Amino acid sequence: MAESIVSFITDQLKTTIIEKVKEEVTLLIGVKEEVKRLERNLKLIRTVLADAEEKKTTDVNVKQWLDSLKEAAYDMEDALDEWRTAVELEVHGADDQNAASTATPSHSHHRKVLCNLLSCFPFRRLDTRHKIALNIKKINKRLDKIAKEKDRYNLMSKEEVELPKRPESSSFVDVSHILGRDVVKSEILSYLLGGDGDSETIETISMVGFGGLGKTALAQLIYNEQAVQKHFDKVLWVCVSDLFDEKKVAKAIIQGLDNISGAEAYGLELESLQVLLERISKSVRGKKFLLILDDVWAQSGERWESLKVTFRKGSGGSRILVTTRDVHVATMMGSSQSQVIHLERLGDEVCWLILCEIAFMGREQGHAEHLEEIGRRIAARCKGLPLAAKTLGSLLKFKRSKRQWEDVLNSEIWKLDLAQKEIFAPLLLSYYDLPHPIRRCFKYCVIYLKDRLFWARDLIDRWMAQGYLGLQNDADLESIGQDYFDFLASRSFFQEFEMREGGTMLTFKMHDMIHDFAKYLAEDEFVTKEVHCDDDLNIELEKSRHLTLVLHGEVPFPSSISGVEKLRSLLISCIGRRTGQYSVLEALPSILNKSRRLRLLDLSWACDYFGKQVPIEIGKLIHLRHLTLEGCAQIQELPQQLSNLRNLLELDLKLCENLKELPCWIVKLINLRTIRTSGCEALTHYPKCIRRLTSLRSLMGAIVRADCNDAQEFSIADLGNLKHLWRVWLKVKGDTIDREEARKAQLYNTEDLRIYLTGQIQNVYIIEALDPPHDANVQFFDNYLYV
Template sequence: MADALVSVVLERLSSIVSEKVGQKVRLFVGVKNEVEKLTSSFRAIQAVFADAEERQLKDQFVKHWLDQLKDVSYDMDDVLDEWDTAIAKLQSKNTRKVCSFMIFSCFHFREVGLRHRVAYKIKELNERIDGIVVEKNRFHFKLLEAGIKQLEHHETASVIDVKEVKGREKDKVRVIKTLLSESSQGPALRTISLVGMGGIGKTTLAKLVFNDHVVKTHFNRRIWVCVSDPFDETRIAKEILEAHMRSTQNLKKLETLLEKIQQSFREKKFLLVLDDVWNEDATKWEQLRNSLKCGLPGSRILVTTRNRNVAKCMGSSPTDILELGLLPPEECWSLFSEFSYFEKTDREFDNLEDIGRQIAVKCEGLPLAAKTLGSLLRFKRSKAEWESVLHSHVWEIKEAESNLLAPLWLSYHDLPSEVRRCFSYCAVFPKDFTFYRGDLIKLWMAQGFLRETQNKEMEVMGRECFEALAARSFFQDFKKEEGDDSIYACKMHDMVHDFAQFLTKNESFNVEIDGAAESKIDSFSRDARHSMVVLRKYKTYSFPETIHSLKKLRSLIVDGYPSSMNATLPNLIANLSCLRTLRLSRCGIEEVPSNIGKLIHLRHVDLSGNLIRELPEEMCELYNMLTLDVSDCEKLERLPDNMEKLVKLRHLSVGRLFVKMRGVEGLSSLRELDEFHVSGSGEVSNFGDLRNLNHLQGSLKIRWLGDVKDPDEVKKALLKSKEHLTCLRLWFESRIDKGTIHDDEVLEALEPPPNLEFLEIRYYRGIDPVFSSCINKLRVVELSEWGKIENLPPLGKLPSLEELTISWMECVKKMGDEFLGLEVDREDDEDSEISIGEMTSPSPSNIITAFPKLKGLTISDMRKWEEWEGGEGGRWRRGNEDKTNISISIIMPSLRSLLILKCPKLKALPDYVLQSTTIEKLLIKSSSILEEQFKAGGEGWPNDSHIPSITII
């Protein structure tokens, strides 16, 4: 990570010596020489990085030297950030139409003080770097050409997530046999333990067993809990219960939880998996185990652990401790080759097979090593690149527990520097933490890991870094989006997490508060830069005062409910002046202190889920702010008045509660705005405030409670110029008063974005909704709670529509041709209809298709809906006697799923649904008339007997 830090510092040093603004705000002449000297020293160090980083694995003195270098680089970055921020603020002020003389005069006095402060700090840092350079020369590092690795973008869909467990079939059979075996001797509740070294595949095998069909059938209940360290009986008890209860929020005492477990599991045959157990204190496990004895005989506990002593403490008999061995050579080769030869040709395979087999041997039967190295070599196609991995000196390094360091190091070192920094940052989170892609990217941005270029935004760079780490097997347990199969969440293997912590020792730490907070935190370095403090949500602990002494912290992430946060927050902010990330979600905060405005480096602020009534105006002085999250703050009524000063803000989240906004029109850098709340004409915020936000991406919800009196004001939103918006939610919550324009006029004036794919319209009270012709890319539409409309709009004309949901249309009694979008295309004279047998094939121009791509249709809570018209599946028509104007209507030719929920008056489904050959799923719930028709033997049954899945509830 040090090389990436040095690169950032060099980049900033090169710009600081140049003139920044018209006022020639520069460093003193002598300091310019100091900066040039610093630049020279950093470049000399950069030249020996490749050798130094490899040698640190074997030489603790070299590792200590690199740690010193990181400290200096961090401090240098803070100094330069202070300077850049002051200059940028001056530029921002000079762009406003105020007295420039007063601005310059005011800044001049501050600037002199700033220049003195920066000059002093740079001189001090130069003295420190001199010592580091002298020490560097003693190590006699080699000058190695490491080169600058470029980040290559690989599609997420190409990430390999192997479901099969190579070489574990016999182990799987053995574990299942042990779990299911009954014995007349021994305890009724047996504990089976899988024991093996890190990276050998214990958790993977346990998952395979947990999801086996025979196991699912045998046990009434199956529960999976990741234990890790420390062993927290209360947390484990809560997670056991939460597997079968909606909420355990009010259950805080262990005794109460154990009583609930007994009630829930009494007379049930269950399987409880406790993954990654480290506890060697049998007394901590005893109470929980006793509460589980209420289950039926044959209930089992399956434990995974690296330590045989842990298995004994958990109550496993010698015969119930199953040692997991290394993969056989051929199975290890099979797993390695599945990753390394993915997307390679047969010729490339033949050329590289011999080297690949030698590398697979070096994995020594460890699945994680084979997967990691295979993922590394997947992107290398030359023999020289493969031989470089085979003959690396890293293989000479032996770690105490396993040989995983070498494969992980090789894969890590092959990453570009920006990806390495992103990976290393993950060490701040605890084991088994779920990483959400969007959240992680914002945290990387706040630390300056992602540098925006002319052609690539930070968010795009962050997504590519995330995908690169997933493709190299640094992430696992992927959760993917349904639409595009992209990864939105993942976890990290314990051994990979250990490796990340090895890389960031003394730099990052996470700590769980369990009553001994101060002593735990005292063990960490005073120079720590990133910290996560976990306070279990069901326990009440004070926020540890020791954190205040970690004055160099750049990240403070708090998870839990500290009892003293309101009292300690002002002092905490006063001490941690280097913070770039402050994440205090759901910490019971009632007031944000005004001194937060002095945290000039702050870029990421998450105050979501707190009890804040207002934000201090001083927050608008946080010029570098990139992300502000105040979602789910139930008492928050408005944002500060001077929000437009946050010119760099890219992500603003206000959540579901209505918040008055002022100054949003000045936030032209915004990429994400989850909700925009319109207060009405002449109030705090209006549609026109959106006009400059042309960088908005993804999803936007617009809600308005106030009056809208001018269609031109609505048009000022200029949604049509926001080409990166793909999802739009419109909530018509305004009251209709005299002089207020109607919802029809608002909808028509909005002019939707050109690349819209998802549209939701809720609480619409218009009569005749107008759908713009610009929305031909719409794939998903949701319409809900339209109070006055009797006829649905012609949605059948939307050419790309795939999913449609209609609900709570209280005035709709009938759906027919107007819904299909066919009434204007058909002749009113019914005599013009002719049968298919009378006609020859029509020309393509005369074929009319309604809902051509619709796959899923859900209609719910339509209490007055009685008729769904639609005679024959297709109808030929003619417009005159010589039969020249003939057309056929094709309706929903791609429909796969139809859900009818809570429509009690609906009499029948139309013919084009009943005769459909594409429907795979039909669900009818709380719709009494239809239920009778579609029960087996009912009048609807012959028509729908070809549908594979019919569910009547």
């Protein structure tokens, strides 16, 4: 992590905007030398970071040195961001009339603007240049000490792993069949498909084994088996994970039984557990079903019994299949001894076959024969774990020579004393083979809860908000993020992909062991906490930089959260009915006032905590890149204080159903790359000024007039002013289309086009008028929620 931050800061010092900062501060005596000293220190430290990253697992002193460097690096990054923002404000101006102007004001105007805006920044009432000089000197003192200490640890200079070229689609690993499990698969199928179909007893079969053995993969294979789909009226999949939350499980069962999703599925969150159980009981009546409960952990049997009783009205021959690491859970779930199937380790030969299938994909047969002896020795290191074999195969796929394979076999990592050593050692080998910017991206995945389905594009946007993909003025950050994502996918760090036609990945999951591994690497930087009614509501963050907080049921907002000052990500989500007695109109603003370093703020579905009013304190978060208010249905307007968020890249307002307008001050947010208003039913139009946000790459839920070029409303021709758009989701107003105006939209770069027509215009006419690229993914919807 430290190397990635230092590399990023070194790059920042080379940018035009920072060069301008250096010009400004050199008017102060001695600062020019301080800036050079800062660059020199960073370069000296950067040369040994790769070696330090690897040695930290065995040398506690090196780890402490890296921790100190990481803290200093974060502070440097914040300082540079403040300086860059101040200079950008001078260049672009801060008054309402010139908010989107890119013309350079006069020197006197610079000073006037800067003076007016200093109240937004931590260096309030201090001369800007003097503040910068003091910060540089302070940071250099810390870096001087860190640079000197590195010589104690005999750290060596190492070549950095090169950033990858874009992987070919054939490199993605998704083995559709499972090797070495045919006997177990047949045994499970005989339990599920055989037996007495007239029996009223619902039998429970449990698959038991520790992490990485392939329980979930085998259960998925059974789920998709044609004979299973034909035999049962309904086949349901529920991922249970760490805590057996009966309401969460009940909701997932209803979604499968009644085929519901989207806003209707969210409505289930508002129902009581009893209502959900009654609905399940009605839905299963007379149906033969198979319920697969994946990854069940040890919890009270009472929670399961309250659910199990609802299945009694199901048809005879219904079955439940459980995967778990604990044999006691199998007993708790109702499996008899004969119904517990223990998944054993694979043999070395099967591990070699798995490794071969991935490592030699697309290669000539001669390669496998040349590397077979050493490859079999590596396969033996998998200790019978298919996840380890898959991970090592994905690593070796990019190693062509015998020497490179020998380096993997002889790596010191195999000798480390690691938590979960059998699986972590292969994963660590793959991790250290990643380029440093991608390592940082991988660890950030811990921000999501375990066993959750991720949206690939959402993850890429969050990487962007943290600065992991480069500086925000780079025109191609989305492509860089996609390359990083594809690279991690090709190394088997992700799985269970949902693909769009053309090969683009839409959604994915992380294996729970890989999630544990990412958390092991991230240490205390990430805190993920699910708060239930009986949980302690005091949260201590200490060195944490990223917090995910999920509040269930009627639980109050945490009474205190200490250590928020260093947070860079804050995600607060609410699940379940709220009665309003736990309002945090005081608590949340207090937290935001302290969290001035935030890059990402996600308040999805948290409106019950702040009602109709978006906290105005958000406007003070000058580092903020990503703001999500999805599902905050009570919000009616956005406060003008948000116009101070000059660094904002993404504004997500999806399903803010009562939001009445996008304010004209939005044009001040000159760095915006994404606006999302899908499902904002009270929104009648976009303001004309949206056409001036020329950094936009994604417009999701944009409302456009097709019948004319309106002077006040955003019209279809205005899209032509946004040259970088690649994702365009439109709600089109009007009963006719002005073809001449539509041609001005110039959607030449569009890859993803969604259209919701509210008037009488036919699909074929809008497509003919817009003339998107032939390879664009074009879809029509009849609901504003999906555009």
